[in-house]
Amino acid sequence: EPEVTQTPSHQVTQMGQEVILRCVPISNHLYFYWYRQILGQKVEFLVSFYNNEISEKSEIFDDQFSVERPDGSNFTLKIRSTKLEDSAMYFCASSLGPRDRRPLFGSGTRLTVV
Amino acid sequence: DQQVKQNSPSLSVQEGRISILNCDYTNSMFDYFLWYKKYPAEGPTFLISISSIKDKNEDGRFTVFLNKSAKHLSLHIVPSQPGDSAVYFCAASHGGSEDMRFGAGTRLTVKP
Numbered sequence: 114e115p116e117v118t119q120t121p122s123h124q125v126t127q128m129g130q131e132v133i134l135r136c137v138p139i140s141n142h143l144y145f146y147w148y149r150q151i152l153g154q155k156v157e158f159l160v161s162f163y164n165n166e167i168s169e170k171s172e173i174f175d176d177q178f179s180v181e182r183p184d185g186s187n188f189t190l191k192i193r194s195t196k197l198e199d200s201a202m203y204f205c206a207s208s209l210g211p212r213d214r215r216p217l218f219g220s221g222t223r224l225t226v227v
Numbered sequence: 228d229q230q231v232k233q234n235s236p237s238l239s240v241q242e243g244r245i246s247i248l249n250c251d252y253t254n255s256m257f258d259y260f261l262w263y264k265k266y267p268a269e270g271p272t273f274l275i276s277i278s279s280i281k282d283k284n285e286d287g288r289f290t291v292f293l294n295k296s297a298k299h300l301s302l303h304i305v306p307s308q309p310g311d312s313a314v315y316f317c318a319a320s321h322g323g324s325e326d327m328r329f330g331a332g333t334r335l336t337v338k339p
Contacts, residue, residue: 117270119270144325146325154331155329155330155331155332156271156316156318156329157329158325158326158327158328161325161326168325169324169325169326171326204270204271206270214259214261214276214320215261215273215276216273216327217273218263218270218271218272218273219270220268220269220270221268221269221270
């Protein structure tokens with residue numbers, strides 16, 4: 114069964130450093146998403162991406178965040194200057210298209226900012 | 228953000244019995260509801276969904292009920308199995324937005 118894959122599974126970074134979280138969405142999916150879950154809190158929407166541009170973003174997704182689809186398979190989330198409060202599980206998800214409103218999630222990347 | 232609420236942080240059920248997980252929402256614009264299951268160290272796994280034009284959707288052991296007037300939905304698992312032990316998240320969205328809102332989750336434990 115096709116799945117969304119995320120790398121790395123765990124990333125530790127120094128505060129102020131840039132990190133790139135990588136995702137390979139399901140190959141025939143057209144919509145891509147990033148969500149995060151801070152420990153003990155809810156899963157929160159960050160951003161959605163379609164047709165090579167951001168289609169929607171939340172208030173969490175400020176200027177320190179960016180997303181990119183650098184090639185036909187990868188979808189990345191970049192955090193420019195990490196803060197302690199960026200420590201969380203980051204989940205990538207993808208869905209087939211506008212009528213398919215069931216994003217399928219990857220296993221997540223645990224980001225720890227020290 | 229309390230648009231989607233799961234008021235029971237945990238639920239314990241005996242194997243073979245019914246598990247009922249509840250979810251309430253406040254945003255009347257929501258028109259699509261989903262349940263995800265999550266095991267530790269894994270991402271949420273899609274279970275079942277329901278559109279607001281329906282009041283029930285069934286898939287094997289899983290049934291979701293939607294009561295729009297009460298802004299309430301529930302997930303029924305019958306019969307419950309030990310492998311169902313996980314955290315269950317309710318999520319909601321509305322047409323025109325890809326921002327899916329999640330509840331805080333309910334940890335289900337099914338005892339053999």
